[in-house]
Amino acid sequence: MVDIEADGPIPGEYSMVSLGAVIVEPSLSKTFYGTLKPISDRFVPSALKVSGFTREETLLFLDAKKTMFNFNEWIESNSVDSPRFISDNNGFDWMFTHWYFIHFFGKDPFGHSSTNLGSLYKGCVRDFRKNFKHLRDTKHNHSAISDAIGNAEALIKINNKFNLNLIFE
Secondary structure (H helix, E strand, O other): OEEEEEOOOOEOOEOEEEEEEEOOOOOOOOEEEEEOOOOOOOOOHHHHHHHOOOHHHHOOOOOHHHHHHHHHHHHHHHOOOOOOOEEOOHHHHHHHHHHHHHHHHOOOOOOOOOEEHHHHHHHHHOOOOOOOHHHOOOOOOOOHHHHHHHHHHHHHHHHHHOOOOOOOO
16 A cells, blocks of 8 residues: 655656555554655646745755665565555556656656556445545554555455455465
């Protein structure tokens, strides 16, 4: 499960500022968290404010390429099979992580697809208007790691309630 925070709407012109991930398994103990120094001079103040960081703080973060290298190493050391990208807003979260992986390394360990947690839940309950967010135990606070953990908690509950037999490793 992956969550990111960014200082604008699209990668390249704007920057990912934090990245959180957790292996979805019962203990939720295998986590990754990284901050990324901006790769662009552009930012949207209101978008950055959501992340809880100031521009000055982000300028002190770890080089984005190094954070992505560390994330890739974490994925490799924690994946039994090919890793799967799942997030609450995969259109946004995957777009940024994919762009960063391709930009810095020429490949993405997740490949070219992702899964949207909300869509999975809507299919399970057979109602396009429903959302899963009430299933989180960890408060959604726009901390990339807390949000990833909360979404993983929800996925485990969805799996158990609907007998999806998802393998969590």
